[in-house]
Amino acid sequence: MxxxxxxxxxxxxxxxxVFRVSRAIFDDPDIFTLEMRRIFEAGWIFLGIASQAAAAHDFFTTTVGRxxxxxxxxxxxxxxxxxxSCPHKGSRVAQVMQGNARLHVCPYHSWTFDSAGQNKAIKWKKAGCYSEGFDQTSHNLAPLPAFGEYRGFVFGSLSADVPSLTDHLGEAAKLLDLVADQSDEGMELVPGGVTFTYxxxxxxxxxxxxxxxxxxxAHPSYIRVxxxxxxxxxxSVVKSVFENSDYWTGESEGVAGGSYSFAHGHVLNWGRFGISEALPLYERADQLAQKHGRAKRDWMFNMRNLTIFPxxxxxxxxxxxxxxxxxxxxxxxEMxxxxxxxxxxxxxxxxxxxxxxxDFFNPSGMATPDDTVSYENCQRGFASGVEPWLQGYARGQTASKPGGNIFSKALGMEPERxxxxxxxxxxxxxYHSYYREWARRMAGAVKA
Ligand code: FES
Ligand SMILES: [Fe+2]
Structure with missing residues (x-):
């Protein structure tokens, strides 16, 4: 259908x-329901990073689809x-975004689970006149059918019928390495997470x-500042901001950045930056080059916007x-x-x-509000079906090449385009990569 x-x-x-996307995919409630079922509730979804639950009995809560x-x-x-969700009557058990608990007590009728999800207590069990059939049933929390971690990035799926996490991430995993390898101890989330909606x-x-x-x-005020x-x-400060690494020369002359697309809808857009005091990583620049080589170090200093779909x-x-x-x-x-x-x-x-x-991020920063207002402006425009096709997928069509280039080779990374x-x-x-994966998944496919 x-x-x-x-x-x-x-x-x-x-x-x-020709690559065009209809406005309908952004505002049709039936399409949204199908997206939840076929994309969010049937495949790998990012849950959080392992250091959000670093110590024994630490936990955090999130969602997979609904x-x-x-x-x-x-x-x-x-x-x-x-x-x-409690096996008793389905209530959410943990109520807060994160914490530390040896035991999770369901707020509805006090069934209790340990940090390994095992049921530890059913209130007034002896007096409950339960049947033998009930006793033979597991009362533990239901584990996610697929659950895995890559370099501290934790993923889960509500369906077991998924490719391995390694296959799902594919070559894009090398871009997660660029994040994880910035410290021998790994990455952490700075306290002060923000939740907002648009x-x-x-x-x-x-x-x-x-x-x-x-x-x-969209961001003139940030640029002016x-x-x-x-x-x-x-x-001296200005000079150091523009000091560039000479690792990539020759055929990369004049390249300001670019993009990579990967299987399963993951993408990166990137810009050349250079080894600069303007970045907090500068204090580790030499150390990172020694440990990982100059190419990888230089990549860590590039501007990188990575999406692991969805x-x-x-x-x-x-x-x-x-x-x-x-x-x-x-x-x-919700973000x-x-x-x-x-x-x-x-x-x-x-x-x-x-x-x-x-400066830049969050509802209190100089950029995020510009972006969310633009999303809301687009959403209003999507109400029109007079000319449904959007034309925002055409820049770069004659520049897009199959496979990688000198910059991806430096990472040993083989993107699709x-x-x-x-x-x-x-x-x-x-974006074609997003919508090709979107279309494939919406049509019911999970594995490649
Ligand atoms: S719903 Fe959890 S104890 Fe009843
Ligand atoms: Fe923006």
Whole structure:
């Protein structure tokens, strides 16, 4: 049934140079319900990072699609993912976003579970006149059918019928390595996570993270503040900001950045930055080059906006942000965001990172409100079916090449497609990867 309708929603004719998306996929409630079932509740979803539950009995809660989920570390140090729903009558068991609990007591009738999800007590059990059949049934929390961790990034699925996590992440895992390898101790979320909602579809956030085209149009106040600061800075500081690594020369001359697309809908857009005091990682620049080689170190300093489809984004641009996208309805989305940082960085570097973070991100920053207002403006425009096709998927079509390039080779990474760009190309073909995966999953496929 949906397969028939797919042609009305996404027009993907590479031979004719046509890729268009219908406004309907952003505001149709039936499509939203199917997205929950086939994308969010049938495949790998990012849950959180392992250091959110670092110690024994630590836990955090999240959602997979519409389903509440509890991630908890048991007394032996093993991490588990459970549906956060009581086997008694279905109530959510854990009620808060994070904490430490040896025992989780359901607020409705006090059934009790340990940090490994085992039922430890049923209130007034002896007096309950339970049958033998009841006693033979498990009363434990239901584990997620698929649950796994890659370099501290924790994923789960409500269906066991998924590719392995390694296959799901594929070559894009090398971009998670660039985050994880910034410290020998791994990454952490800086205290002070923020949750906010916007009145528009979740895929607007998905796209915007990969959208270099909007930056100078939508964020003039941020750009003006940066220009002002640069004018005020003394010469030595300005020079160090523009000091560039000479690792990539020759054929990469004139390249300002580009994009990579991967199987399963993961994408990266990136910009060349250089080894600069403007980044808090600067204090580790030499150390990281010694440990991981110059190419990988230089990549850590590049601007990188990574999406692991469908709900994880790590933006390392003005600062470093981890975002979890939670669709609430076709026209409403919840964002959970944190500053993500390498463990063990100096107090000065952490201070710099947090100041840059406050500048740019969150409802109180200079950029996020510009973006969310734009999403809400788009959502209003989606009400029109007069001309349903959107034309925002065409930039870069003649620049998009199969496979990788000199920059991805430096990481030993083989993307499906790549684009190299100057400052103004602002590739839009990387969204094709989102919508090809979207279409495949909506048509009922999970495994490649
Ligand atoms: S619903 Fe949890 S104890 Fe009744
Ligand atoms: Fe933006």
């Amino acid at each position: 949906f397969q028939g309708r797919l042609a009305e929603l996404i027009e993907d004719r590479p031979d004719d140079g 389903v509440p989920v509890l991630v908890t570390r048991d007394g032996t140090g093993q991490l588990h993912g459970f549906v956060n 009145d528009a579809n979740w895929k607007l956030q998905l796209e915007n993270c990969s959208d270099a085209y909007h930056f100078t149009s 940066l220009e002002q600061r640069q004018k005020q800075a003394d010469d 709900n994880l984004q790590i933006a390392e641009n003005a600062s470093s942000q981890l975002r979890v996208i939670r669709p609430l309805s076709a026209g409403k989305t 959970r965001t944190w500053c993500i940082a390498p463990k063990g960085e100096s107090a000065e570097a952490r201070r710099q990172r947090i100041r840059q973070y406050e 790549s684009v190299l760009s100057d400052a103004q190309l602002c590739d839009e073909t990387l």
